Amino acid sequence: MTVVTASGLTKRYGDVTALDDVSFTLTENVIYGLLGRNGAGKTTLMQLITGQNSATSGELRLFGEHPYENERALQQVVFVKESQKYPQAYKVWHVLSLASHLFPNWDKDFAESLVDDFKLPRKRDVRKLSRGMLSALGVTVGLAARAPLTFFDEPYLGLDAVARQLFYDRLLADYAEHPRTVVLSTHLIDEVADLIEHVLLLDGGKLVLDADTEELRGEVMDATGPAGAIDELVTGRDVLHRQQLGGTVRVTVRGAFDNAERLRAKKLGIDLEPVSLQQAVVRLTMERTAAR
Numbered sequence: 001m002t003v004v005t006a007s008g009l010t011k012r013y014g015d016v017t018a019l020d021d022v023s024f025t026l027t028e029n030v031i032y033g034l035l036g037r038n039g040a041g042k043t044t045l046m047q048l049i050t051g052q053n054s055a056t057s058g059e060l061r062l063f064g065e066h067p068y069e070n071e072r073a074l075q076q077v078v079f080v081k082e083s084q085k086y087p088q089a090y091k092v093w094h095v096l097s098l099a100s101h102l103f104p105n106w107d108k109d110f111a112e113s114l115v116d117d118f119k120l121p122r123k124r125d126v127r128k129l130s131r132g133m134l135s136a137l138g139v140t141v142g143l144a145a146r147a148p149l150t151f152f153d154e155p156y157l158g159l160d161a162v163a164r165q166l167f168y169d170r171l172l173a174d175y176a177e178h179p180r181t182v183v184l185s186t187h188l189i190d191e192v193a194d195l196i197e198h199v200l201l202l203d204g205g206k207l208v209l210d211a212d213t214e215e216l217r218g219e220v221m222d223a224t225g226p227a228g229a230i231d232e233l234v235t236g237r238d239v240l241h242r243q244q245l246g247g248t249v250r251v252t253v254r255g256a257f258d259n260a261e262r263l264r265a266k267k268l269g270i271d272l273e274p275v276s277l278q279q280a281v282v283r284l285t286m287e288r289t290a291a292r
């Protein structure tokens, strides 16, 4: 089932085009990574889908409906962001109690176990929580809400490495038991590379990549070898990056190599290896930056 459909989605703030003619679909029961450099348009996109803002042009459907001011569609969505504001004088338990009323699928036991895992002080005022505790509270709400569409917008700020791992582990375990659509916006790409199943990469408001993580592994490759051989192998290919050290050249290339090409590379003394997701994202976004 399709959860979100965006077609030609554009958002302008004055003369800033935050999203530029973006089209994609989100389907049910997939963990998406929404990636991109600072200012790429990730938060803007999430705000449009969660009805917090309206598009300048283009079509957007959330569970088949317009999201803007649509309570029925938005009941199925939870949006966790680092800068979440809570009412004055709220304590941790107030937030959990409010969330239990807001989200139809709220799992109280799961919420309680997360509060224990993250060592959240139930009776403390939210405004007195540390930055990491605030993030942990957001993550707890986002997970225990079990909304059919869950957004985490850089939810880890302030969380230490152990707490972040706890978040990834709990997310994956709960997702396995209660599949749903999750969109995780993050700059810590290596940390989530094994978690995300599909990548949406924004750059300068444009969607530059919409691919399954698995597919992507063979799609962006490093080729290292003698300069002449490399030039021969990559002629006509989409070269994202080139680095030369003496007579040895390393290029990052977009596009898979078939078996015959791999054999040829071997004969030419060239090493082919897939780059990490993080490297692929860096190379793909640097390419556009350089091309502008």
Ligand SMILES: Nc1ncnc2c1ncn2[C@@H]1O[C@H](COP(=O)(O)OP(=O)(O)OP(=O)(O)O)[C@@H](O)[C@H]1O
Binding pocket: 013, 016, 017, 018, 036, 037, 038, 039, 040, 041, 042, 043, 044, 045
């Ligand atoms: N309310 C606003 N008014 C004017 N410009 C805005 C507004 N909100 C966002 N922008 C601009 O739109 C662009 C996209 O911003 P957005 O916050 O969506 O990026 P992002 O990918 O979430 O960035 P980051 O990774 O730094 O959080 C930026 O150039 C930003 O300055």
